Amino acid sequence: MNKSDDNTPPLLSARFSLPVSWRRFKWGLALFMVGAALLILGGYLHPIMKWASITILLLGFSLAMAGYAGIFWHRIRGLNPRRSRRGDD
Numbered sequence: 001m002n003k004s005d006d007n008t009p010p011l012l013s014a015r016f017s018l019p020v021s022w023r024r025f026k027w028g029l030a031l032f033m034v035g036a037a038l039l040i041l042g043g044y045l046h047p048i049m050k051w052a053s054i055t056i057l058l059l060g061f062s063l064a065m066a067g068y069a070g071i072f073w074h075r076i077r078g079l080n081p082r083r084s085r086r087g088d089d
Contacts, residue, residue: 021070028064
């Protein structure tokens, strides 16, 4: 694929590139697991510990979903029928 064929803005393309999205998804998943472990193991000890672990859990979830959105964007962009028809002309 040529750079001139791609209509995606450069900033959006860099933000949703596949390696960056996978890295973001893995970091978010790791944060989510840390938050879940803290909530299960220490959430009953103190209310501050409970809310701190919920905050970490939600931050990890949002980071993982942002990464997954980039992965999804990459998959959907590959289904573009206009891209496959260009070589048929």
